[in-house]
Amino acid sequence: MTTALLEVTDLRVAYGKIEAVKGISFTVEDGSVTTLIGTNGAGKTTTLRTLSGLLKPTAGTVTFDGRPLAAIPAHKIVSLGLAHSPEGRHIFPRMTIEENLLLGAFLRRDTPGITEDIERAYTLFPILGERRKQAAGTLSGGEQQMLAMGRALMSRPKLLMLDEPSMGLSPIMMQKIMATIVDLKAAGTTILLVEQNAQAALSLSDRGYVMQTGAIVLTGTGQELLRDESVRKSYLGED
Numbered sequence: 342m343t344t345a346l347l348e349v350t351d352l353r354v355a356y357g358k359i360e361a362v363k364g365i366s367f368t369v370e371d372g373s374v375t376t377l378i379g380t381n382g383a384g385k386t387t388t389l390r391t392l393s394g395l396l397k398p399t400a401g402t403v404t405f406d407g408r409p410l411a412a413i414p415a416h417k418i419v420s421l422g423l424a425h426s427p428e429g430r431h432i433f434p435r436m437t438i439e440e441n442l443l444l445g446a447f448l449r450r451d452t453p454g455i456t457e458d459i460e461r462a463y464t465l466f467p468i469l470g471e472r473r474k475q476a477a478g479t480l481s482g483g484e485q486q487m488l489a490m491g492r493a494l495m496s497r498p499k500l501l502m503l504d505e506p507s508m509g510l511s512p513i514m515m516q517k518i519m520a521t522i523v524d525l526k527a528a529g530t531t532i533l534l535v536e537q538n539a540q541a542a543l544s545l546s547d548r549g550y551v552m553q554t555g556a557i558v559l560t561g562t563g564q565e566l567l568r569d570e571s572v573r574k575s576y577l578g579e580d
Contacts, residue, residue, distance in 0.1 A: 346371040346500055346531050347392070347423075352401035354384075354391050361387045363555035364401065369500065369533050374526050376534045376542040376563065378576055379552035385535040386428055388552075389502050392533075393425040394418045406499060420448050422499035426489045426506065428535075434478025438469050441477050441488055445495030455495070462491035465521060483514030490521065494530075501525065502533045507541065519545060539576035543567045551576075 347369040354362040362384045369375045377385045390396045392403055394415030403410045405423055413421070424445075432441050442462055446455045463470030466487040472480070477488055486506055493501055503522070507515040519541050522532055526545075536542035543549050546563035551572065559569065566572045 344371050345369065346406055347533065348402075348404040349388075349392070350402045350404075352388070352391065352403065353399045354387050354396055355399050360399075361555055362391070362398075365550075365552070365555070365557045366401075367550050367557060367560070369531060370547065371499075371531055372526070372529065373547040374522065374532045374534060374545055374563075376536060376546040376549040377552055378536065378539045378542060378549060378566075378572075380575075382554070383552040384555040385552055386504055389425060389427075389504050389533070389535060392502065393423060395425075416448065419496050419498075422497070423502070424493040424496045424498035424500070425502045426493040426504065428504040428508065432477045432480075432485050432488050432492070434476065436477055437474050438477055438480070438488055439473045441492055442469075442495055445492035448496065454497075458495050458497065462494060465494075465524065466491055481514075483510045483517070486510065486514075486518060487521075490518075494525075498530065500531045500533060502535075504535045505537055506534070507536060507538050515541065539572070540567070543572075 345368040350366050351364045352362055353360060353364050377388065379385055387396065391398055394413065405421060410418060442459050449455055468484055469487060469491060477485065480488065506518050515538065523545055526532060534542055543563040543566050549561060549563050549566045550557050551559040
């Protein structure tokens with residue numbers, strides 16, 4: 342029987358007087374890939390930023406691995422095992438690939454384990470290993486996305502949150518990123534995915550949630566949502 346690694350209940354988040362997330366509830370089961378889909382402005386990125394402690398909710402609860410996160414600062418949330426690879430990647434362009442990866446382990450002190458995880462990142466993304474001393478800003482968009490994911494993995498997360506990992510990528514690079522998500526799940530990492538490519542995301546998801554203007558309006562397994570007529574019209578480009 343699977344258990345909920347993350348439980349979000351009646352979460353509300355506001356920017357001033359504008360409520361961006363309007364009382365949403367969802368769970369992420371341990372060992373699963375769970376996807377949030379929706380149009381721009383639906384509240385998906387705001388949700389992830391709140392879960393990682395970058396924004397404070399106005400109401401609701403977030404429980405991660407049995408522990409409420411309300412009073413825990415962002416850096417300590419990372420140490421609990423929840424990592425966030427943000428939209429836009431946010432790598433450090435003048436630092437090398439390896440230096441960027443090391444930043445992902447800034448809370449750790451186990452040098453042998455850090456070295457092991459850097460090599461794991463290079464195994465997942467061989468192009469990073471080949472260019473480990475190269476400035477990160479010289480990488481292509483897809484390579485920078487690989488680096489952002491690799492950096493997030495350096496904290497050894499129980500749950501990895503990925504915000505729009507395929508944004509701006511070529512179809513081939515997008516396929517590589519999606520294949521990596523499948524590999525990470527197989528290796529035991531739980532994933533919460535926000536993704537503009539609904540077809541690709543739902544195809545590999547155990548469960549999906551559809552967000553509209555700050556609310557969850559539909560939920561189901563990935564395959565159920567792919568078959569849903571409203572999802573097909575709104576997010577898969579079908580008439």
